[in-house]
Amino acid sequence: MIVVDNITVHAGDFVLRDVSFKLNAGEYGALMGRTGCGKTTLLEAIIGLKQVQGGAIQIGERDVTHERPAARGIGYVPQDGALFSTMTVRDHLAFALEIRRLPKDQIQNRVDELAQWLGIEHLLTRRPFGLSGGERQRVAMGRALSFYPAILLLDEPLSAVDEETRGEMYELLRRVQKQSGVTVLHVTHNAEEAREMADVVFVLRDGKIQKEGA
Amino acid sequence: MKDISTKRVGLTDSVFFLSMGIIGGSYVLLILLLLVADIAYMVQGASWGEVVFENPMVLALAKPEIRYSIMLSLISCTLSAILSLLVAVPIGWLLSRFRFRGRNLLDAILDIPIVLPPLVVGLSLLILFQFWPLTARLPFVGMSLNEFVVYQIPAVILAQFAVAAAFAVRTMKATFDEINPRCEQVALTLGCSRMQSFMRVTLPEAGRGMLTAFTLAWARALGEFGPLLIFAGATRNKTEVLSTTVYLELSIGDLEAAVAVSLIMVFAAVSVLLITRVWGARDVMV
Numbered sequence: 001m002i003v004v005d006n007i008t009v010h011a012g013d014f015v016l017r018d019v020s021f022k023l024n025a026g027e028y029g030a031l032m033g034r035t036g037c038g039k040t041t042l043l044e045a046i047i048g049l050k051q052v053q054g055g056a057i058q059i060g061e062r063d064v065t066h067e068r069p070a071a072r073g074i075g076y077v078p079q080d081g082a083l084f085s086t087m088t089v090r091d092h093l094a095f096a097l098e099i100r101r102l103p104k105d106q107i108q109n110r111v112d113e114l115a116q117w118l119g120i121e122h123l124l125t126r127r128p129f130g131l132s133g134g135e136r137q138r139v140a141m142g143r144a145l146s147f148y149p150a151i152l153l154l155d156e157p158l159s160a161v162d163e164e165t166r167g168e169m170y171e172l173l174r175r176v177q178k179q180s181g182v183t184v185l186h187v188t189h190n191a192e193e194a195r196e197m198a199d200v201v202f203v204l205r206d207g208k209i210q211k212e213g214a
Numbered sequence: 215m216k217d218i219s220t221k222r223v224g225l226t227d228s229v230f231f232l233s234m235g236i237i238g239g240s241y242v243l244l245i246l247l248l249l250v251a252d253i254a255y256m257v258q259g260a261s262w263g264e265v266v267f268e269n270p271m272v273l274a275l276a277k278p279e280i281r282y283s284i285m286l287s288l289i290s291c292t293l294s295a296i297l298s299l300l301v302a303v304p305i306g307w308l309l310s311r312f313r314f315r316g317r318n319l320l321d322a323i324l325d326i327p328i329v330l331p332p333l334v335v336g337l338s339l340l341i342l343f344q345f346w347p348l349t350a351r352l353p354f355v356g357m358s359l360n361e362f363v364v365y366q367i368p369a370v371i372l373a374q375f376a377v378a379a380a381f382a383v384r385t386m387k388a389t390f391d392e393i394n395p396r397c398e399q400v401a402l403t404l405g406c407s408r409m410q411s412f413m414r415v416t417l418p419e420a421g422r423g424m425l426t427a428f429t430l431a432w433a434r435a436l437g438e439f440g441p442l443l444i445f446a447g448a449t450r451n452k453t454e455v456l457s458t459t460v461y462l463e464l465s466i467g468d469l470e471a472a473v474a475v476s477l478i479m480v481f482a483a484v485s486v487l488l489i490t491r492v493w494g495a496r497d498v499m500v
Contacts, residue, residue, distance in 0.1 A: 069402040082396035096404040
């Protein structure tokens with residue numbers, strides 16, 4: 001569950017004021033809005049990359065408003081994937097678990113499981129260079145899901161994916177959510193994508209959130 | 215009717231490329247001619263046997279003081295390049311990632327060693343070491359930092375570092391500018407502390423830039439002369455490095471030896487350049 005309660009965030013001259021919404025556990029939420037309306041700023045505040053000037057953010061039962069990003073337990077898939085160019089796909093999937101010092105066999109099992117879910121077993125030894133848009137997003141998603149986060153935040157995950165792959169990715173996102181039980185907040189400016197995927201749609205307009213059932 | 219066809223476009227394009235090539239090529243030619251002239255000067259009028267076994271470079275290499283200066287150059291340049299990288303990485307990262315009060319001032323301060331005349335850098339170092347606490351006698355060591363550094367080997371390294379580091383900082387800032395800051399942020403969400411995300415994600419991504427910064431600092435240190443002359447002196451078998459050797463040989467009128475040592479410097483610099491290029495290229499291919 002994500003509860004955003006009256007938060008105020010500054011990003012340069014831009015201010016988001018008194019923004020609130022609630023996404024229940026296990027739901028797939030889409031956050032829509034025009035380019036420049038503050039979607040990414042809001043997302044960064046939830047992740048902990050941007051300080052909030054007022055209000056509170058709750059993940060599950062925990063108030064995380066002032067916690068470091070590392071402590072929030074949110075899987076984040078940025079728009080461009082932001083893959084680590086020096087690491088193999090396997091390293092990406094194992095990264096968060098190695099940071100948590102999990103035993104090697106557990107890491108191996110999790111990497112295999114994720115690779116199978118995402119259909120990237122054949123890419124495990126590859127580096128990001130030369131991967132297609134869809135493949136990059138799968139890797140970024142695997143990396144974000146690897147440490148069993150309660151929440152998965154996707155920032156325009158399909159913007160770099162071609163039309164043909166898009167359908168596959170919808171399918172994949174649905175399947176992954178079902179298998180992992182993760183709560184998803186999916187930022188998009190594509191209305192079709194939001195309708196296709198989401199249980200609930202939030203629209204950010206003029207600094208306010210409106211909830212629309214999907 | 216007025217001719218409005220575009221058939222002259224092809225001609226103007228080739229003229230354009232030709233002039234770009236000629237203007238650019240003239241500089242490349244100058245660089246190559248400089249090297250060729252040095253070599254030609256050394257081998258003129260000599261037989262093949264003399265060229266191979268008795269050329270001024272071989273003769274220069276046989277002199278113990280020149281061997282000492284080669285050794286000191288290699289060691290001091292490597293040390294000052296390592297030190298340069300050590301300060302360039304944090305400064306470059308901070309400048310690239312954060313907008314803080316005084317950032318522009320800091321940026322300008324870091325350019326001072328680049329724009330300052332080299333002699334002034336040397337003189338300023340010399341003067342700095344006349345002040346307390348650098349002149350204070352250190353307990354247990356029995357000498358002051360001034361005595362330990364000025365006109366000694368540490369002065370060579372410090373003078374090289376003072377200028378070379380500024381170039382390394384510029385390179386590292388540009389390197390971090392090119393690395394997507396999102397990667398570091400993602401690492402934070404994956405459970406990393408700032409330090410972990412820096413060490414595990416940012417630094418490996420900056421590998422090639424670090425190699426470039428190191429090479430640039432090394433080459434810069436090799437060519438350093440003005441500050442060295444003032445701050446470290448030009449004492450044979452003590453603070454003499456290759457650039458000082460060229461100066462000393464010239465001052466006693468031995469042009470051949472000066473050219474020979476210059477060529478040794480060219481070989482050293484080109485070797486370092488080639489090694490890092492090949493290494494860097496291999497890194498990209500993987």
